[in-house]
Amino acid sequence: QVQLVESGGGVVQPGRSLRLSCAASGFTFSSIAMHWVRQAPGKGLEWVAIIWYDGTTKFYADSLKGRFTISRDNAKNTVYLQMNSLRVEDTAVYYCARVDAGDGYKPFDFWGQGTLVTVSS
Amino acid sequence: DIVMTQSPDSLAVSLGERATINCKSSQSVLYTSNNKNYLAWYQQKPGQPPKLLIFWASTRASGVPDRFGGSGSGTDFTLTISSLQAEDVAVYYCQQYYTTPYTFGQGTKLEIK
Numbered sequence: 001q002v003q004l005v006e007s008g009g010g011v012v013q014p015g016r017s018l019r020l021s022c023a024a025s026g027f028t029f030s031s032i033a034m035h036w037v038r039q040a041p042g043k044g045l046e047w048v049a050i051i052w053y054d055g056t057t058k059f060y061a062d063s064l065k066g067r068f069t070i071s072r073d074n075a076k077n078t079v080y081l082q083m084n085s086l087r088v089e090d091t092a093v094y095y096c097a098r099v100d101a102g103d104g105y106k107p108f109d110f111w112g113q114g115t116l117v118t119v120s121s
Numbered sequence: 122d123i124v125m126t127q128s129p130d131s132l133a134v135s136l137g138e139r140a141t142i143n144c145k146s147s148q149s150v151l152y153t154s155n156n157k158n159y160l161a162w163y164q165q166k167p168g169q170p171p172k173l174l175i176f177w178a179s180t181r182a183s184g185v186p187d188r189f190g191g192s193g194s195g196t197d198f199t200l201t202i203s204s205l206q207a208e209d210v211a212v213y214y215c216q217q218y219y220t221t222p223y224t225f226g227q228g229t230k231l232e233i234k
Contacts, residue, residue: 035223045163045171045214045225059221062122095170099218107161107218109182111170 002026002110004096009115012086020081022096022112030054030074033099035108036081038092048094051079053102086119093117123147123217127226133234140202142229144215149195152219159219162191162200165228166211174213175200207233 008020022034036048049060049070058070069082079096093116097108124147134140150159158178163171173182175191178198188203202209210233215226 044228045165045216047223047225050221050223061222097170104221104223105159105218107173107176107182107216108163108171109173109176111172114170 002098004098004110004112006094006096006112006115009094009117011118011120013121014086014088014119016086017082017084018086018117020083020094020096020115020117022079022081024077024079024096024098027098029077031102033102033104034070034072034079035097035099035104036070036079037095037097037108037111038090039095039114040089040092043092046092049081050104052104057103059104083117086117088119091117091119122222123150123220123224125215125217125224125226127213127215127229129229130227131230131232133232134202134205135234136207137204138234140205140209140231142200142213142215142231144193144198144200144226146196146198146217150217150219151195158194158198159217160191160193160198161216161218162189163214163216164209164211165214171214202231205231205233 003025005023035050051070072079093114095114097111099106126145128143160178162175165171179191190201212228
């Protein structure tokens with residue numbers, strides 16, 4: 001069965017960096033596009049980034065460009081989110097999610113349980 | 122960016138009654154070449170990740186009970202729960218996957234009256 005397991009969250013000071021990982025299993029990872037979505041405490045869902053199946057195409061939320069980088073290692077069935085220059089407002093649960101396609105133009109059919117990132121001094 | 126606006130923000134419905142949630146997009150999410158609306162609905166219960174309910178505006182995801190239905194086209198969409206059950210208490214989000222950034226509505230909190 002499909003499994004997505006995020007890791008790497010924690011408490012970090014403003015201005016520092018953090019790298020999240022999402023380990024996938026139960027499907028052919030190298031054929032599937034992957035997303036990161038975040039949810040601030042008590043708030044709604046905010047799409048963060050997508051990476052296509054082969055890693056050649058990436059898109060980001062406009063508000064995050066230049067600070068966050070999505071990448072993947074198809075040999076390790078893992079997608080990453082490198083977060084730099086973190087701000088208090090980046091505090092959120094970060095979810096990885098997949099679409100049943102190599103590109104992004106399908107719904108998010110499976111989600112991980114999420115990892116909490118807290119940015120605080 | 123396509124702005125997704127849901128109404129109402131919260132809703133209280135009696136058990137067994139119908140619940141209706143609306144979603145409006147700031148531009149059409151209908152792709153005319155395949156006549157598909159790139160619109161999904163998700164359900165999120167407390168402490169859980171979102172779960173896909175409906176995609177292509179009206180197709181139920183695998184395992185979703187048939188009391189959940191989606192309708193609409195272009196810019197106006199509706200999620201209907203025909204007979205509310207206690208386990209349907211959740212926040213519901215619409216989302217467009219027509220173009221990046223893939224935007225969500227603000228969410229509708231559904232409670233039991």
